[in-house]
Amino acid sequence: MNPVLAVLAILVLAGGVMAVSVTDARLALLGLAGSLLVAPFLADPEPTTLGLAARVVAATLAVWLPWTIVRDGRRLIAPSVAGWPAEAAAAAAAGLAGLASHGLGLQAAGPAAAQAAGFGLLAVGLVAAFGREPLRLGVGLTLLVLAATLVRAGLGPTPGPLEELAIGGLLVAVLGSTAVLVSAAGHLPGTDAVRTEAHRPSPDGAAGRG
Amino acid sequence: MSLLLVVGIGLGAAVLVLLARPGATAAVAGGSLGLAVAAAVLLAASPGEAIRVGPDGLVLSAYGRLFLAALAVAGLLLTGTALAAGGDDDPHASRPTALPAAALVALGALAVAVSATSPLVAVPAAAAAALAGPLVSLRAAARDRAVENLARELRAASVAAVALLLATGWTSALGGPAVAPGTAGVPAALPVTPPSAALGLVYLGVAAGVALRAGAIPFHAWATRLAATAPRPALAILLAWLPAGLLLAALGWSEGVLAPLGSPLDVERGVVLGVGLVGLVLGAVGASLQEDVELVVAYSIVQDVSLGLLALGTFDPAAFAAVRAWLVVFVVVKTAFVAWAVALHGAFGTGRLDGLRGWLRRSPPLGLALLAIVVASLGWPGLTVFEARQTVLRSALQEPARTIGLLASLAALLYYGRLAAIGLRAPSTFVAAGADWRPRLPARQAELGGSASRAADDAGDAAEAPDADGATAEGADVGGARNVEAADEPPARRLALAAARLGPAVGRLRLAVVGLSERRAPDAHRERRALAAWRLDRAPIAAGLVLLLALLGAALGAGAFDLRAAAVGAVTAASPAASAGGQASPNPGAASFAPLPTE
Numbered sequence: 119m120n121p122v123l124a125v126l127a128i129l130v131l132a133g134g135v136m137a138v139s140v141t142d143a144r145l146a147l148l149g150l151a152g153s154l155l156v157a158p159f160l161a162d163p164e165p166t167t168l169g170l171a172a173r174v175v176a177a178t179l180a181v182w183l184p185w186t187i188v189r190d191g192r193r194l195i196a197p198s199v200a201g202w203p204a205e206a207a208a209a210a211a212a213g214l215a216g217l218a219s220h221g222l223g224l225q226a227a228g229p230a231a232a233q234a235a236g237f238g239l240l241a242v243g244l245v246a247a248f249g250r251e252p253l254r255l256g257v258g259l260t261l262l263v264l265a266a267t268l269v270r271a272g273l274g275p276t277p278g279p280l281e282e283l284a285i286g287g288l289l290v291a292v293l294g295s296t297a298v299l300v301s302a303a304g305h306l307p308g309t310d311a312v313r314t315e316a317h318r319p320s321p322d323g324a325a326g327r328g
Numbered sequence: 329m330s331l332l333l334v335v336g337i338g339l340g341a342a343v344l345v346l347l348a349r350p351g352a353t354a355a356v357a358g359g360s361l362g363l364a365v366a367a368a369v370l371l372a373a374s375p376g377e378a379i380r381v382g383p384d385g386l387v388l389s390a391y392g393r394l395f396l397a398a399l400a401v402a403g404l405l406l407t408g409t410a411l412a413a414g415g416d417d418d419p420h421a422s423r424p425t426a427l428p429a430a431a432l433v434a435l436g437a438l439a440v441a442v443s444a445t446s447p448l449v450a451v452p453a454a455a456a457a458a459l460a461g462p463l464v465s466l467r468a469a470a471r472d473r474a475v476e477n478l479a480r481e482l483r484a485a486s487v488a489a490v491a492l493l494l495a496t497g498w499t500s501a502l503g504g505p506a507v508a509p510g511t512a513g514v515p516a517a518l519p520v521t522p523p524s525a526a527l528g529l530v531y532l533g534v535a536a537g538v539a540l541r542a543g544a545i546p547f548h549a550w551a552t553r554l555a556a557t558a559p560r561p562a563l564a565i566l567l568a569w570l571p572a573g574l575l576l577a578a579l580g581w582s583e584g585v586l587a588p589l590g591s592p593l594d595v596e597r598g599v600v601l602g603v604g605l606v607g608l609v610l611g612a613v614g615a616s617l618q619e620d621v622e623l624v625v626a627y628s629i630v631q632d633v634s635l636g637l638l639a640l641g642t643f644d645p646a647a648f649a650a651v652r653a654w655l656v657v658f659v660v661v662k663t664a665f666v667a668w669a670v671a672l673h674g675a676f677g678t679g680r681l682d683g684l685r686g687w688l689r690r691s692p693p694l695g696l697a698l699l700a701i702v703v704a705s706l707g708w709p710g711l712t713v714f715e716a717r718q719t720v721l722r723s724a725l726q727e728p729a730r731t732i733g734l735l736a737s738l739a740a741l742l743y744y745g746r747l748a749a750i751g752l753r754a755p756s757t758f759v760a761a762g763a764d765w766r767p768r769l770p771a772r773q774a775e776l777g778g779s780a781s782r783a784a785d786d787a788g789d790a791a792e793a794p795d796a797d798g799a800t801a802e803g804a805d806v807g808g809a810r811n812v813e814a815a816d817e818p819p820a821r822r823l824a825l826a827a828a829r830l831g832p833a834v835g836r837l838r839l840a841v842v843g844l845s846e847r848r849a850p851d852a853h854r855e856r857r858a859l860a861a862w863r864l865d866r867a868p869i870a871a872g873l874v875l876l877l878a879l880l881g882a883a884l885g886a887g888a889f890d891l892r893a894a895a896v897g898a899v900t901a902a903s904p905a906a907s908a909g910g911q912a913s914p915n916p917g918a919a920s921f922a923p924l925p926t927e
Contacts, residue, residue: 259486270497278382291459
């Protein structure tokens, strides 16, 4: 296996684990941005410059949309139920399964590292995608979509520029919808969608500073 | 160039949605203008226009052009209806800010999906289009429930996208990366024979993804919940347009990649056909049992989508061509049905069927529109829409399931008939106080004085009780008060009012008079009265637009614009050969849904 691709796969998984484990919304989006930006490079041969540019621009735009909602102040989301070590272990195990099953019964044309990263992200994103918290839900769904594109890159030939454009549009659509959802949930009284730290109750029961 | 323009307009609309304030007039105007320009561009475009980007490309087939143009025109008329009918319990619904822009976003993404020469491009593009829904899914009222339902919609659309991406990704390893959607013919080389069990799983994944996003039974819970909280005009985009695009992409993959492999997949196809048949039956039952007009519309769409699943359960090119033709009629007719519900709600202030008793007596134009919708939806032997449905059923099912399927699709008459029967009953207080477009003679008007007072009393009671949506009976309150005012007017003015009812031209004068009296009313309800007068003023416009939309659907259902030929020709127009030459192949089988000869 190409060691560069292996490193890139680990980076993608690390970003995914970070996105679903941290409690700061901005850090979650940063982790997600890392995965989204590195993922298109997981192909052999490397995609065209146009395709890569499309994915990088799309990843930036996709993350920017929910970022506009959570950027002010330290916003908290519920922590991962299992904790980051368990998430990382699950991602690693699923990644190894993906590596071992490269091709899924067919003669794969893409790199094994892409499929391994795709399987790892599927494991990480699955629990988050069925959560109730809007931002966590959106992050989980984005990871699932990204995982599917990585599995495809690991199975078939390197995606062409038009396919990369379409995938970029899809990722923007998922995170754009997430931004709409987080924004709407944030206006609900008593919602725990995205909480600012300032509003958390203090240990003596009094509300924090507004 | 036309394709790029449509996609560009769609992207511009996305920016418009993001930047516009709720209720911004500029967003509505800009979106509507964008839809009009997109429709004009598509109608002027020449089929066969090709754009090549790397190994893949986009080819505007005659079918794609017709499908997209129909969407643009339907979106424009739907926006007009929403504007004319006004909102109900949403202060911004009378200016549907996001509706035209969301329609454009969907149009832009669907333009890529239906024109792509590779399913690897078509599927993510259609999935991206399917995620345009959340832009229009939120309604200011019932916001907490709307947020929950929006989360469900987002999850359904994303999971469907993942299923389709995984399936097309797996089949991309079969060889021949540039397999056109709808290309009849085996890919040039199939180096690997796929294991049939895995192939079956992949096929089931695609069907489940489509069924999930389309809200087909048994995946309908999120779609029907969404229907209760989403803005009414948005239902057409959410439940009809976006699933149709995904279904087209799945059909292209099934026809171009799966069917040529020759694997029968009998068990898996049986599951898909079973789900389709059950959806066809239970969708009609569900629509017939609902008490809200929005839910009737939602279930009717859920029922019709099942026909698409039946087509997906066949590997028959004739069924694929037939369902493509049917899908164009489907999106236009269901948009007309949604617009009809919007106009009805706008005219009478309620969506509850018991509150809509007598609607047909008061608004014959909407009755005419419903009739056109029924005809366009079901058709009769010889019409394209009827023959397309028959072709799919013949291809997908065997007796007695075929007869059950036919009867179930005709069972749509049950809920359409129920709506009409409710409209013929004695008017409810909502309807009595709502729009009345019948011309009246002065004597008849005088005779109505007493009944108007009674209606006002009833309406006053009804106004206190919230309806099922949580909205107050605003229309009844306002209309009732208006009738009381009319009864208390001096005889000369009552005569003038009665005379003003004689024709549409003079009717405008009546509305002006009523509007003046509304403005002079000193009570606290003045603003609501003015709003109601505004709605009544525009109710005939809404009905006219719905009728226009329904007639467009009927024309398409009858095979206008060479729909049948375009649907069959879609198979060849997007082929790599055509994209290379920039010309659509001639289509020898244009007169029927017969499979094309492979070249």
